[in-house]
Amino acid sequence: MTQNLRVKSSEFIDETNRISFKFDGKTYYGFKGDTLASALIANNIHLVGRSFKYHRPRGIMTSGSEEPNAIVQVNPSSNITEPNARATEIEIYEGLEASSQNCWPSVNFDIGGINNFLAPLFPSGFYYKTFMWPKSFWEKYEFFIRHSAGLGKSPATKDPDIYDHRNIHCDVLVVGAGISGILAAKNAAKNNFKTLLLDEKNELGGSTIFEANEDNKINNNLASEWLKKEINELKNIKNLEVKTRTSVAAYHQYNYLLARENLTDHLDKKDKKNKIRQRLLKIRAKKVILATGALERPLIFNNNDRPGIMLSSAIKKYSNFYGVVCGTKNIFFTNNDSAYESALSLYNKGIKVEAIIDIRENSDTKIIKKINDVGIKIYWSHTIVDTRGYKRISSISIMRLSNDGTSVTGSKISISCDCLGIAGGWTPAVHLYTQSGGKLTFDDERKIFIPKADTKEQISVGSCGGDFELDEIIRNLNYKLKNFLNINKTDFDSIALENDHETSKRNIWLLPSDQSIGKTKPFVDYQNDATAKDIKLALREGFRSIEHVKRYTTTGMGTDQGKLGNMHALGIIADTAGVKMGELGTTTFRPPYTPLTFGTIVGRNVGEFFDTFRRTPMNDWHIKNKAEFENVGQWKRSWYYPKEDETMHQAVQRESKAARQSAGILDASTLGKIDIQGSDASEFLNRVYTNAWSKLAIGKCRYGLMLNEDGMVYDDGVTTRLGENHYIMTTTTGGAANVLGKLEDYLQTEWPELDVYLTSVTDHFATASLCGPNSKKILNKIIPDLDLSDDNFPHMSFKEVLIDKIKCRIMRISFTGELSYEINAPASYGEAIWQKCIEAGKEFNITPYGTETMHLLRAEKGFIIVGQDTDGTMTPIDLQMDWIVSKKKYDFIGKRSLYRSDTMKEDRKQLVGLLTEDPNIVLEEGAQIVSELNQKPVEMLGHVTSSYFSPNLNKSIALAVVKGGKSMMGRKLFVPMENKNISVSVANTVFYDEKNERLNA
């Protein structure tokens, strides 16, 4: 392959380092320093993709991150494939593969191209208009939509790359390393501010670095030459860290910014190995200097999207920076002077410029005289009314503009070309400024939104602040910088500046054509194929808010977020609706500025590091004994212990029987434990639990129910009085942190007068819960000295004992209805104590059981699980737990709410037991409950909250919440399922041992 489209060597391209890469399966060559876009252009390839809706051929438009068209799939056939990458940002490396997107079978022959001819069928909002009827067709539509949605293909396998995060704190962060950013960073660092300078490109210097305009001079040098010397000095400056290939994605409050540092994407395949691919920088800066520059605007005219139509500034960059010729017959179309600079730099390299079309009446700056001198034809007051060429622009038609700019007159002139540079002026890149909360103001003369105000912590300098002329940029930067950093002088105080000033301006958001708008395609959002026609249609259909027009037409909703065309969309709306642009406002600029891959966002938090998890001290024993685990909050809890080929059901049935017939043991270490001390501890418990606590004797335990202030059950657990002013509270496993938080909140804010101290001791104790009729015998073997008689150690009491010299707390409390003891040992002895129980229990066939059996056993007894049988809408009365609500206490959290008219209603959902007519059918948890089967619509009375097959009762049991359930005892209801209706009857919530005789068995 030849690269005959290279001009004389560029200092930014290493022509000694030839690189091969593949595009759409074919091998091409470029040089180190090329982007995929510049290398493709050098190979005379402009057609790189198809547009989203109409599948129109599209080419490379820009040279930077604002690119809407040239988005490609990188490494399409591998597991590191990346969709929607901008060819203008991908630096080529040996082995790079890329392919076009949104086309089939190929970019040159795309079946979807038929959509272009069906365009009248795809007006704005066509999804909403087309896919609404008939309703039953939705599934068919969905198939079609899913296939045509999206551009690239996301990778299907795990991302093999390594990503990282880094926190950075700095005094001054400078975003953008153009001339303003470089001077700002240099002077900040020289004045002892710890400074960080970031730029998304691989080279410093912004657009000035390839500037060739001899009229722009600093200290009598070309601005680019002067800037190169400044850049050279940067590496010797202390306090200054410079990062290239680093794009700021988000700017949050209080100068917190997120940036993506790209470390290996540009390296050859072999050099990428085992290196961090991208790093997310989390930056907290004391001061931020935004020097993000400006984006060149396109012009909106009929068929303005053909391959070969490019931004004028991009053409200049390709020729001056990459040494690449975009076209051999160039035309420029402009409303300002900058196209003339591009034209002249092409001319100076010996590249042909056919003509310049300018919508202005005239201009008399130096650059225009030079263009006249070299004999390039300028068409003043003209506009392009149409373009031709399917896969590459071949010619344009121009006509004279009327004085008011709304129509064209005279005869049509046709000019052939293979490249059209468009220059619609400049849009300050205020994205980050507005993300930070900054407000914009509209400069009506220059038709730009600029930052309304700098603050003590943030300034916008250079063209992102609205300064476009060199002398203006430097002068304002100098002034702003001194104030911002509170310094007296800068090292560019007295440089000599020389430059031309633009004098003539004319702006027309939508350029007229000789054809009616209905027949034209003036693209505003190239990536989403939204045209000016679509925007006007949206306005005709009644949309007024810019945010609504955006969503209806999808303008600005592509991966480029409309960096090029959003201003025109606003302008067209303002002109059509007859409002001022400043009053219209803008759409919201949301992070990220350019797309981030998920890998960068999550960094190292993948796989086992995705979330923290907690394991109990007995965890190794559970693993050794083949426990299956379940996640409860962050805890890994043993779920059940299958033996050989047992299914979960079989294991749970076996465990449940064993616990009731002989002995079982449960790891209950995960229950929340809060140590409560202080002279007002009893009073405090009185206020936070629904029942009374003052009279609880030392050494006794009591079950407590905690409500929210709205009267709804929040948590429950057993609290033990260890001493006069000392309690230990247990909470649910999942609720521990929230309960502690809630208790601290009341203590600190509502009752600061109480003398109470709370300490979380969840992790300090391991708990083995010994349960079943033989548990007393097992405990006796472990602690022979302790009198376990009901007189000395009754139900709901506590003993502190020594087991092998280890101080343990034993509570005789039960969540299963069986005689049980909870042994609390210091965490580091947890496994030893557990092991001791297992050894002692061998002769009784002690059976370890997990959470599933625990849930089944407690359901047999009708004990609730907060969060399973309750959902934040259940009062204790709804749960039939009136017995635990003190009538005597004057107040407790949630008391008043229990007497609100709503909580006192008779027909609230109430907890009841459910028994199936066929005892072998186990209901599904969450299943709905109805009383009528033949009525439509049918009223849902409630749902099943817990459901099991009870091996001890040999039938299915369930708990459910049912409207007015308390008064339905025995009533027949139905649980309608997909294939059958299950008959059930309302029952008592306690299914097993209603008289609690087994507690003392």
Added chain:
Amino acid sequence: MFLINCPYCGERDQQEFKAGGEAHIERPKQPTELSDDEWAEYLFMRKNIKGVQFERWNHAHGCRKWFNMARDTSNDEIKAIYKIGEKPPTQ
């Protein structure tokens, strides 16, 4: 992401804090004597104003202390931070 000046620990990242809603809503001393409407006013009604709002914050992943903040909800500017029990700033 705010930078919050905890009155007990100093400047910390917002990640360490938990927001606790509107401040200066005192729990009634005698709830049983309130009408349903009065109790509902305490329980449910919040101002949610655009402008300077007094709100509760908790240094949950730090000293665990609650404190109050005056924050302009329109631009997230933190106007003042003060301890529980202290009067809100007038300006």
